[in-house]
Amino acid sequence: MKPVVEVHNVGMKYQSLNGEITALDNINFSVNDGEFVSIVGPSGCGKSTLLSIISGLIFSTSGTVFLSGEKVMGTSPKIGYMLQKDHLFNWRTIYQNVMLGLEIRKNVTRSTKEHAIKLLRTYGLYEFKDKYPNQLSGGMRQRVALIRTLVTDPQILLLDEAFSALDFQTRLVVNDDIYDIIKKENKTALLVTHDISESISMADRVVLLSKRPGTVKNIYEINLNCDNRTPLSSRETPEFRYYFQEIWKGLDVHV
C-alpha cells in the first residue's frame, strides 16, 4: 500500500533569545491509506510541533513531509486538523460553525451545504443546528468540531489531544463515536495523545516518541483479537494489557 503521509528525516529547531530548542530530531515514519496511527510521548517532546509540520502550518528546519507523494509546502485541503478544545465560536450557530471551513475555503455551494446537513443528520445533531454551542454538552460539541472538519472532506485527520478536554466517561463514549465516524467516512487518522490506553484502543499502530528532542523510539503494531473492533471493545482484549506494559516501559516515566 502506498503511504498517504511520509515523514522523512524531519527535524525542528525553535529559535529564541534564550537560545535554541531542538524540538524534533530526525523523525521517520509513514501512515498508510485508511490507517489509524497514534503518537504518544512525554510532555513537551514535540508532538504538537510534528502535527503542525505535517499540516503545513509551520515548516520543519530539516527533512521533508510528503502527502500522497507530494511535498508539503503549506496548508492543504487534504488535511483536517482537530485541536485539543473544540473551539466552536459561540457567536455562530452549530450549523454556521460547521460551515466555517467551507466559508474560509470559499467552497459554500448547494452540494457542500447538503453534505453538512447530511453529516449533522447522520451524527444526531440535526435538531441542534440552529442552537448555539453553549447549549450543547461537551461530547456533542466535540462531535460538531469533528463534523466541521469532515465537511471539508479531508483525506487525513490530524487529532491533537482532541479528547483531553473531556471527562473520562464522556471521553470513552466520544472515542467510540469518533472512531466509528472516522472508519465510516474512510479517513486516515493521526492521533496525538498523552493517554496510552487511548492510543492503543484506537490505533493500528502506535508511534512512541522519546523525550525532547523527540525521536521515534519505537513503533508498535497493534493486533487485537476481537471482531467488530471499537475503542471500548479493544480495551477488553487480552492483548491490550500487554501493549500497555510495553509502551509504558518504552515511555520510561520517572516520577
Next chain:
Amino acid sequence: MFNLKKDSISHRAQVSGISPEHKDYLHRVRMEKIFVRVIQLLIFCTALLLWEICANAKIVDPFITSQPSRVLKTMIRLYVDGVLFQHIGITCLEAIVGFVLGTVLGTLIAIMLWWSEFLCKVLEPYLVVLNSLPKIALGPVFIVWIGAGPAAIIVMTLAISLIVTVLEVLNGFLTIDQEKIKLVQTFGGTKFQVLTKVLLPASYPTFINALKINVGLSWVGVIVGEFLVSKAGLGYLIVYGGQVFKLDLVMTSVIILGVAATVMYQGVVYLEKMLVKNKT
C-alpha cells in the same frame, strides 16, 4: 434593576403552573421594585423642594445657588427664544460625531497595529506618551490649527477618546485565544479571514465596552471644547452663565447636560442588550 426584571420574566416563562410559593416570590420582587422606585422619587422631590424652600426663605442665596422654579423659568425662556433645542442639538451633534469617529477610527488603527507587529513595536512609545498626556492641553493647539468652531471641538473629543479606544481594542485582539486563530489557519485561512472570522466577532464585548467608555469621554471632550471656543451649545451656556454670573443659566445647562448624557449612555446599553439577545 434590569437584572431583577429579567429574572422575574424568565421565572415566569419556566413555570407554567405557578405554585403559591412562586407567586408569593414574584409578588415580593414586584413590591420591592415599586418600593425602590418610590424612595428614589421621594429623594428627588425632597431635594427639589428643600432647594426651592431654602432659596425662597433666603437660607441660601438664590443668586448663587439658583432654584428649581428659576431653572424652569430659564428653560422656558430659552425655549420661547427658540434657542433651547439649538444649543442642545449642537452639543449632542458634536458629542455623537466625536463619539462615533473616535470609536471607528480607534478600531481601524487597532486593526492596523494588529496587522503589522512591526508598526506596533515602532509606535509603542508614541502611544504611551499620547495616552499619558492630558489631551485637554492640546486644546489651544487645535484652535490655532483648525479655527475656533465645531471642528475644533470634535477634534478635541476625538483626541480624548481615540487613544483609549485604540489601546482597549488592540488589547482585546491580543487576548483572543491563539488556538482559535490556529483553527482558521488550519483551514488555510488568510490574515484577513482571521480578522473577519475570529477577531472582529470575538471582540464584540470589547467594542461595547469601548463604546461605553467613549460615551463618557466624548462628553468631556465636547464640554471642554465648548469652554474653549464655542459660540453655542450647552458648554458655551455654562461658561457664559458663569462669566455674567447668571447661575440660573449654569444650573439649567448642567441639568440638561446630565439628562442628555444619560440618554446617550442608556442608548448604548440598550444597543448592547439588543445585540446580546441575538448572539447568545
